[in-house]
Amino acid sequence: MKNTRTNSPGTPTPSSSKSIRPSLERIGKDAAAISAGGKVYTVSMSSFSNNFEQIFSTSNWEMAPQVCNGVRIVPHGANNDLPEIVRDIMAENNLAPGIIERQIGLLYSSGPELYRMEYKDGEIYRKHLHDPDIARWLKTWDWRRFIDMALVEYKHLKGFYVKHYRNKAARIPGERGFINSLQVVPGTDARLGWPETGSPRLENVRTIYVGDFFNNLLATGMTAYPVMNPNDPFRHGVSMSYHNTYSFAYRFYSVPSFFGTFKWLWRSSEIPDILKYLGKNGISAAFHIHSPQGYWEAKRIRLEEQYEAKTAEEIEIMLQEIKDQLFADISAALAGNENAGKFIETVDFYDDEGNLCQWKIEAIDQKITDFIEGQLKVGDKADSAATSGMGLHPSLANIIIPGQLGSGSQMLYALKLFYASETAIPESVIFEPINRAIQANWPEKEGILMGFHRPIVEREEDTSSKDRIAQKV
Numbered sequence: 493m494k495n496t497r498t499n500s501p502g503t504p505t506p507s508s509s510k511s512i513r514p515s516l517e518r519i520g521k522d523a524a525a526i527s528a529g530g531k532v533y534t535v536s537m538s539s540f541s542n543n544f545e546q547i548f549s550t551s552n553w554e555m556a557p558q559v560c561n562g563v564r565i566v567p568h569g570a571n572n573d574l575p576e577i578v579r580d581i582m583a584e585n586n587l588a589p590g591i592i593e594r595q596i597g598l599l600y601s602s603g604p605e606l607y608r609m610e611y612k613d614g615e616i617y618r619k620h621l622h623d624p625d626i627a628r629w630l631k632t633w634d635w636r637r638f639i640d641m642a643l644v645e646y647k648h649l650k651g652f653y654v655k656h657y658r659n660k661a662a663r664i665p666g667e668r669g670f671i672n673s674l675q676v677v678p679g680t681d682a683r684l685g686w687p688e689t690g691s692p693r694l695e696n697v698r699t700i701y702v703g704d705f706f707n708n709l710l711a712t713g714m715t716a717y718p719v720m721n722p723n724d725p726f727r728h729g730v731s732m733s734y735h736n737t738y739s740f741a742y743r744f745y746s747v748p749s750f751f752g753t754f755k756w757l758w759r760s761s762e763i764p765d766i767l768k769y770l771g772k773n774g775i776s777a778a779f780h781i782h783s784p785q786g787y788w789e790a791k792r793i794r795l796e797e798q799y800e801a802k803t804a805e806e807i808e809i810m811l812q813e814i815k816d817q818l819f820a821d822i823s824a825a826l827a828g829n830e831n832a833g834k835f836i837e838t839v840d841f842y843d844d845e846g847n848l849c850q851w852k853i854e855a856i857d858q859k860i861t862d863f864i865e866g867q868l869k870v871g872d873k874a875d876s877a878a879t880s881g882m883g884l885h886p887s888l889a890n891i892i893i894p895g896q897l898g899s900g901s902q903m904l905y906a907l908k909l910f911y912a913s914e915t916a917i918p919e920s921v922i923f924e925p926i927n928r929a930i931q932a933n934w935p936e937k938e939g940i941l942m943g944f945h946r947p948i949v950e951r952e953e954d955t956s957s958k959d960r961i962a963q964k965v
Contacts (some may be wrong), residue, residue: 554744557686561714564686565701566744568679574747575679576706578648581754584761587875588750591882592647598907599915601946604639604923608939623940626930633673635926641676642735642922650746651736653677653700654925655717662726669726671929677732680706684734684744685716694744700732707804725932735924737917750882760874781822782852788815883914911946919943 557564558572568574582589606626607618645652655675662669685699686692703714720731736746750757791814795807802810927941934940 554692554742560683560701560705561703561709563701563714563716566684566686566697568683568745572683572705574745575649577754578748579680581757581761582648585757586764587760588757588882591884595882595884595914596643596647598910599918599944600643601944603945604636604942605945606940606942607945608941618943620945621940623937625934626937626940629933635674638674638676638926639922641678642925645676645679646735646918646922648748649679650739650748651734651921652679653682653702654733654735656720656725656728656731656733656925656929658726658729658731660729663729670933671725674925674929677702682732682734692743694734694736697734697744700734702732710803722928722932725928733925735921737921753882756874760871763868763871763874781819884910915944915946 553567553570553572558567559565560572565572569577582592605620606623607620610617610619642652642654653676655677656671657673657675659670659672661667681704682700682702683705684694684697685701687696688698690696698719699716700719701714701716703709704712717730717732718728720733721727739746788811792807792811795802795810799807799810923942930940930942931938
């Protein structure tokens with residue numbers, strides 16, 4: 493869009509003494525309501541379909557490297573910001589964070605324990621044990637914090653980064669190498685380096701970079717760490733590794749299992765803000781204005797070029813002021829009763845991906861009851877889609893589905909299915925760095941692993957009355 497202007501031939505302009513001075517109130521992160529002339533105008537300054545359209549139209553973001561501080565990295569997302577997008581979506585949604593927390597709790601179960609695999613009568617089972625050497629090692633660093641962060645990172649991004657700290661004695665010839673501790677690096681602060689040799693695949697990555705990528709590395713710069721080689725774990729004083737579950741057709745990073753539900757999650761997050769505003773002010777919206785995200789991205793780039801010394805936060809404030817002023821001018825034109833000849837001119841354009849970007853101003857039917865009911869139906873559909881996409885049975889997620897009452901047997905079989913199909917792979921990935929460190933530090937203890945202990949789930953009728961009373965107590 494090249495310009496947006498209002499024109500009223502032969503009538504006072506909005507800047508005159510008779511012009512309407514609208515008031516703007518934010519009703520959400522990307523939405524606002526403008527009151528003017530006894531009417532309210534809802535504005536989508538960055539609707540989901542525009543703001544994150546590039547994620548889905550350019551899902552193959554790993555096809556080429558991105559240059560940061562003169563170094564080639566593998567971008568994580570179309571704009572190298574997928575971890576931040578996941579974080580923002582979760583922060584705005586009332587449903588998804590609780591589902592992930594429940595998944596984490598079910599996976600964690602009784603907590604981490606050491607074990608060996610035992611084979612008996614054609615069956616395989618875990619024999620839990622205590623090892624004093626490993627126990628003393630765990631006490632020297634915050635291993636429970638490590639597992640907590642690894643769980644959270646994995647459930648949100650389906651992968652996580654780990655720093656490995658080696659002892660100093662390994663630098664002396666003849667001395668024994670030892671991994672002192674492990675540390676999870678948040679996905680917002682780490683990126684894979686583009687392979688210098690070989691095909692562009694995760695297996696050929698040799699460097700991992702750490703820095704504040706959300707703020708364009710302005711305050712932190714970027715630090716390079718070599719990728720740890722499990723066959724030579726003591727080679728580097730500090731090394732890093734990336735642990736993930738493979739996502740189909742992605743060569744480097746994994747994508748969240750709920751990737752396809754992003755649009756529904758974002759849409760369901762907007763509805764409470766709209767209904768809250770309508771209930772608070774007792775007035776319905778007359779128009780809904782949609783603006784293309786491509787227009788604002790161009791504005792942002794222009795501001796960054798014009799004010800190179802400004803920080804990302806300062807640029808964002810300046811961009812927000814431009815948004816507020818522009819929408820106030822548009823609302824003044826729409827609400828001005830004296831502007832008999834008013835019109836708004838916009839210019840549609842195509843972005844770099846060939847997607848049409850256009851402004852839309854939609855009149856909203858003033859049947860407020862129908863409007864609210866419609867929003868609630870959209871919310872129900874969004875919650876249903878999000879629940880399915882998050883991969884947890886509603887009875888385990890404590891979600892109430894209209895018209896259905898969850899039974900105890902339904903929860904029991906859902907729990908058994910979860911333990912049978914949703915725990916083995918995540919557990920193996922989450923404990924992979926710890927189990928590698930155990931094998932590196934104590935090669936003689938081959939076979940000792942760490943994992944989550946889960947009690948056997950029995951049916952209520954299979955337990956004695958004495959056991960049921962004890963459980964209730």
